[in-house]
Amino acid sequence: MKAEKTIICRITEPTKRKKALLIKELSNANGYIRGITNDLYSATKQAMDKYIQKDKIKEQHTYPLFLRNDTFRVEEAKNTKEFDYWAKIPISNVYGGIWVPIKPHEPIKEEHEIKDSKVVWKPYGFELHLSISFEVKPQSPKNILAIDLGERVMAATVSTADNGNPSLYGRDVRGIRRHYAYLRKKLQEKSKSKVKEVKDKESRIIEDRLHNISREIIEKADKQDALIVLGDLKGLGNKDTGKGARINRIANTMPFHKLTKMITYKAKERGIRVIKVSERLSSVTCHRCGSENTDRPTQARFDCNTCGLKNYNADLNGAKNILYRSLAYMAGDGAVVNQPKTKASITKQDYDTEKVLGNSSLNS
Ligand SMILES: [Zn+2]
Known part of the structure; x- marks a missing residue:
């Protein structure tokens, strides 16, 4: 039986050049689906077409950079404690793409089959959302x-x-929620940004x-x-x-x-x-x-x-x-x-x- 999941990987500290290339590619991907630019790696265009419905695009939304599974790679990092894996991301006009260090929230295993995935932009940096498919033994429940x-x-x-x-x-969950509801109420008069901070x-x-x-x-x-x-x-x-x-x-x-x-x-x-x-x-x-x-x-x-x-x-x-x-x-x-x-x-x-x-x- 096949199961699927997403492993979220932080792209940790890419160099300035790589960061600029990621931003460019992500922005081109968003331009591409809006018909503004055509400057995007061709396999990536295909992936964007597959996962984004062009007639349902929300103007203000930043869409992720979808990657076809045969255009990127993940490899275990050796001889370093700084990060766990490298990922190769395809970039238009950059031969061989770029390699960036990634930190997944759980180990990527050999038996994991990597499917089409995406690069997501977050306020704190980039994430690679790896879609994984793997074999599980179906349960015979007792x-x-x-x-x-x-x-x-x-x-x-x-x-x-x-x-x-x-x-x-x-x-404890109800208590936690009550406590924060109380805190938010108390802060409401003082500061809007504090309220948001507490909510987060x-x-x-x-x-x-x-x-x-x-x-x-x-x-x-x-x-x-x-x-x-x-x-x-x-x-x-x-x-x-x-x-x-x-x-x-x-x-x-x-x-x-x-x-x-x-x-x-x-x-x-x-x-x-x-x-x-x-x-x-x-x-x-x-x-x-x-x-x-x-x-x-x-x-x-x-x-x-x-x-x-x-x-x-x-x-x-x-x-x-x-x-x-x-x-x-x-x-x-x-x-x-x-x-x-x-x-x-x-x-x-x-x-x-x-x-x-x-x-x-x-x-x-
Ligand atoms: Zn009864």
């Missing part, structure tokens, strides 16, 4: 790991390989946390040979009920979409399958009886007025709902290895699936 996204803890997971205990990730700092911290959370979850799934089940956030935008509006507000303030994206692409890189199930009302539904007649005495606890489930761990309840819903999706052939073709409608009986898991210790 377990299911369900992820419930929430406000109090960002992600609660429970798996058929666990002992009925949830793993909680990102308990927050973005970096949150991004970092999300990378860690998603990596930990993926490592767990990998170790357990588990398929991942995620609540589907798609429907969140058009719910008009009070509950939907609440979730909508949370989705806007908590970076659920970003985390979902990270989990999905990191899973793909390892051949782990991700399926999405409806997350509708997962936090207010009783995982044991399916009733929605429930209470949350605190955000951490869960009571069911129908079956009498009392003082239950609310994060575990949500994750179990997601887990049981996934079983409904996979019912039919009874095997978790086959992706369901249609979305099963979720009925109350679907919650009665503890028996499907047999003596799994999820029963509590």
Whole structure:
């Protein structure tokens, strides 16, 4: 099975001449797609034509310099500690192109097949975004790991390989966001640039946390040979009920979409399958009886007025709902290895699936 990813490489300290050539080529590429200049390496013209729709060009936007995969090269740097690799970038009218030092955010391996890539201009310098294709062994899952996204803890997971205990990730994310929202508000009156500075700092911290959370979850799934089940956030935008509006507000303030994206692409890189199930009302539904007649005495606890489930761990309840819903999706052939073709409608009986898991210790 083929997987793809992008490895971002900083182009570190090119010489003045090389920097000028990169700027020239990037600016010519932008001129070329706007029909202003024709002065561009011919294979690069082809790549620009392939990846940029000329009728959809935004005037103010700087487009990257797209490179056809047979026109550039990456080589490991030897005998130097300054940088890790060299990249050869084709430049029009410069025979053999130019070699620039690059620092990738992860190692480039021999088995990586390099595809068409791009040079991107950032305020702090140039980046080479290497598109990589590589072989991964598809998973034959033995377990299911369900992820419930929430406000109090960002992600609660429970798996058929666990002992009925949830793993909680990102308990601090909401606090970080609150702290920065407060800081921004306080700074608002004083200085606009300070507000932006604080916002950028927050973005970096949150991004970092999300990378860690998603990596930990993926490592767990990998170790357990588990398929991942995620609540589907798609429907969140058009719910008009009070509950939907609440979730909508949370989705806007908590970076659920970003985390979902990270989990999905990191899973793909390892051949782990991700399926999405409806997350509708997962936090207010009783995982044991399916009733929605429930209470949350605190955000951490869960009571069911129908079956009498009392003082239950609310994060575990949500994750179990997601887990049981996934079983409904996979019912039919009874095997978790086959992706369901249609979305099963979720009925109350679907919650009665503890028996499907047999003596799994999820029963509590
Ligand atoms: Zn109940």
